[in-house]
Amino acid sequence: MRFVDEFRDAEKARALSAKITSLCEPDRHYKFMEVCGGHTHTIYKHGLEDYLPENIQLVHGPGCPVCVIPMGRVDDAIHIARQPDVLMTSFGDMMRVPGSGGNFFDSNAEGTNIRMVYSPLDSLKIAKQNPDTHVVFMAIGFETTTPSTAMTVLRAAADGIENFSVFCNHVTIIPAIKAILDSPDLRLDGFIGPGHVSTVIGCRPYEFIARDYDKPVVVSGFEPLDILQSIYQLMLQLTEGRCEVENQYARVVPWQGNTVALKAIHEVMELRPYFEWRGLGFISHSAMRMKESYAEFDAERIFDMPGVRVADPKACQCGEVLKGVLKPWECKVFGTACTPETPIGTCMVSPEGACAAYYNYGRFTRTRVREVSAHEHV
Amino acid sequence: MSTSERVSTRTDRPTDREQQVLDRIDKARRRKPKVREERITLAHGSGGKATQTLVEAVFLDAFRNPLLEPLEDSASFPVDAGRMALTTDSYVVSPLFFPGGCIGDLAVNGTVNDLAVAGARPLHLTAGFILEEGFPVEDLRRVVTSMAAAADAAGIRIVTGDTKVVQRGKADGCYINTAGVGRYEHSRELGVATARPGDVVLVSGPVGEHGITIMLERGELDIEADLESDTAPLNGLVASLLDAVPGVRAMRDATRGGVATILNEVARAADVSVTVHEDAVPVRTEVRGASELLGIDPLYVACEGRLVAIVDGEQADDALAALRAHPLGAEAAVIGRIGDDPPGMVLLNTAFGGTRIMDLLVGDPLPRIC
Numbered sequence: 001m002r003f004v005d006e007f008r009d010a011e012k013a014r015a016l017s018a019k020i021t022s023l024c025e026p027d028r029h030y031k032f033m034e035v036c037g038g039h040t041h042t043i044y045k046h047g048l049e050d051y052l053p054e055n056i057q058l059v060h061g062p063g064c065p066v067c068v069i070p071m072g073r074v075d076d077a078i079h080i081a082r083q084p085d086v087l088m089t090s091f092g093d094m095m096r097v098p099g100s101g102g103n104f105f106d107s108n109a110e111g112t113n114i115r116m117v118y119s120p121l122d123s124l125k126i127a128k129q130n131p132d133t134h135v136v137f138m139a140i141g142f143e144t145t146t147p148s149t150a151m152t153v154l155r156a157a158a159d160g161i162e163n164f165s166v167f168c169n170h171v172t173i174i175p176a177i178k179a180i181l182d183s184p185d186l187r188l189d190g191f192i193g194p195g196h197v198s199t200v201i202g203c204r205p206y207e208f209i210a211r212d213y214d215k216p217v218v219v220s221g222f223e224p225l226d227i228l229q230s231i232y233q234l235m236l237q238l239t240e241g242r243c244e245v246e247n248q249y250a251r252v253v254p255w256q257g258n259t260v261a262l263k264a265i266h267e268v269m270e271l272r273p274y275f276e277w278r279g280l281g282f283i284s285h286s287a288m289r290m291k292e293s294y295a296e297f298d299a300e301r302i303f304d305m306p307g308v309r310v311a312d313p314k315a316c317q318c319g320e321v322l323k324g325v326l327k328p329w330e331c332k333v334f335g336t337a338c339t340p341e342t343p344i345g346t347c348m349v350s351p352e353g354a355c356a357a358y359y360n361y362g363r364f365t366r367t368r369v370r371e372v373s374a375h376e377h378v
Numbered sequence: 379m380s381t382s383e384r385v386s387t388r389t390d391r392p393t394d395r396e397q398q399v400l401d402r403i404d405k406a407r408r409r410k411p412k413v414r415e416e417r418i419t420l421a422h423g424s425g426g427k428a429t430q431t432l433v434e435a436v437f438l439d440a441f442r443n444p445l446l447e448p449l450e451d452s453a454s455f456p457v458d459a460g461r462m463a464l465t466t467d468s469y470v471v472s473p474l475f476f477p478g479g480c481i482g483d484l485a486v487n488g489t490v491n492d493l494a495v496a497g498a499r500p501l502h503l504t505a506g507f508i509l510e511e512g513f514p515v516e517d518l519r520r521v522v523t524s525m526a527a528a529a530d531a532a533g534i535r536i537v538t539g540d541t542k543v544v545q546r547g548k549a550d551g552c553y554i555n556t557a558g559v560g561r562y563e564h565s566r567e568l569g570v571a572t573a574r575p576g577d578v579v580l581v582s583g584p585v586g587e588h589g590i591t592i593m594l595e596r597g598e599l600d601i602e603a604d605l606e607s608d609t610a611p612l613n614g615l616v617a618s619l620l621d622a623v624p625g626v627r628a629m630r631d632a633t634r635g636g637v638a639t640i641l642n643e644v645a646r647a648a649d650v651s652v653t654v655h656e657d658a659v660p661v662r663t664e665v666r667g668a669s670e671l672l673g674i675d676p677l678y679v680a681c682e683g684r685l686v687a688i689v690d691g692e693q694a695d696d697a698l699a700a701l702r703a704h705p706l707g708a709e710a711a712v713i714g715r716i717g718d719d720p721p722g723m724v725l726l727n728t729a730f731g732g733t734r735i736m737d738l739l740v741g742d743p744l745p746r747i748c
Contacts, residue, residue, distance in 0.1 A: 010731035047732015224730045
């Protein structure tokens, strides 16, 4: 298949793998964080770690937008959905995220109408088709999905739609990365930068990471060869003593970002003073809310929100996993009390979550998988 | 006197007319019953005349065979001594009609396949319908016609059935349950628990077409692709495989959960490992493309006319040849091998060259957002 197979070529992967290995200093350990959940998914899905030498370790970052939504926000969404004549919509990943009293599926079993959509525009379409129902879109995601929410609100305003609103939970990536960089218990050698987010914000916002924190950043695409090449570029920077922001995903990511998308976001939304991240706690200026001028599309203003803060379960170590301090399997409840069927922390909910990805694809140590696969050939 | 005479004369002439009317009614009753309504009403499920008309004009008309025709409460047929297989499945697919088939042929093929992959020769099916008030009779005819065609293609008969009508909103148009009986014509013990190290895993054709067709047909995605459901009866294919290869250990039709789910069942039941080579799995480009866009894995997507076979490794070539000789198995492939370590697990050697675990899916495959 064109535009896919080229980026999954095993021969090219072997060549890159050899180049990466040749740059490794034998006694040194390297830790790179892939910020984006999409990268985590690719790494596990294709078994990419099999190409890395033992002394390069990938740490899974906070970039799964579903995973960072705190329980209280899920409860708020269910509260809105319980209001008469309300239909709630959200992305598929949100359906299984647990609130304090169950997830959206559980809530639907008790009578709410929460539906999965593929785009906020689908949600607007439902609103147009059901004028007697108030349709709420639970908006989640980093800058990747924020523009589509903003564009939908602009469309709703232009079309004079009165039965549509957004429960805004959009978050921003830079404050989260900064929180991780400021965390004292963290040792990282560089970042694999989030490709999709960067299509919107560009590469410039990462410059402080190289400048102020001396960590190289390579903005990466989502095919396995993209990620391998990004790791190679990171290794090359370390070897050559450079510390820069590089753009491996230049075929999609413009250095300046997407100005049209950014304009749409800032027309409709503004930064919140602070927002609670699951596992990371409150981070200032890390999320978006609807502007006063679009109040009629703001579910938080339309509905009386309980806004109760629900503490993360004590046993859950999502925070450490999100910061890359713990590997998923090092969490106390991983694979026992917390599994994809009964997730305690949200890292286990979305297939992009570090824990779910590890549970589904990576429960074996790399050495063990290699041993086994060496014996098995059709 | 004169009064009674008058009465009798006055009734005489109308009697002729009355007789004519009665004759017409008799004639009408002898005529083939016809459903005149355009939509199913609750009366069609009441057990009265409307039900009878529906049964005779729609179901009996399409499925006609000597076992069904008496319309007794049970179909009655002789059996030989030996082992029988019995299975049931309910069909609630939405949309009811999709490229390559509809709920009708799905309901026949699905149950035929459950019997076939168990190693039995499918004989007879039952058909139970739950219809929603307001369901178009024309749609019901289309469904029933496709069931009759599927039954013919599979060489089986629908011998008894049932119809219920529920109020509007209490069902999604039409649900069908079919049960089937089959006869074992051999004494081999098939079952996933009999898989052992050294066996090979085959699929009978490209995977994921039914599931992706349905997802696209639901129209939530605004993607179009030239794809059809793979729904088909597998009893012919199974018979050729069993005839040619004594070392068949087990077969499964790869419906809900797809090939990956079946292989997990194999690994667990037999306490073996299964290693699959992603490169070797036949997947149509359209299915791959849609799966990439949706963020799902074709190995977990439902097929309705594909089987997975576990076969003694020494007979892998014979099995492949037997499958490929049949039109439904033309694109069959060996996709993996059974090993002993790690027991209970399915590993995937990815096309990229890595290895990962292929576990059971939790719930439906939900598309990823970014």
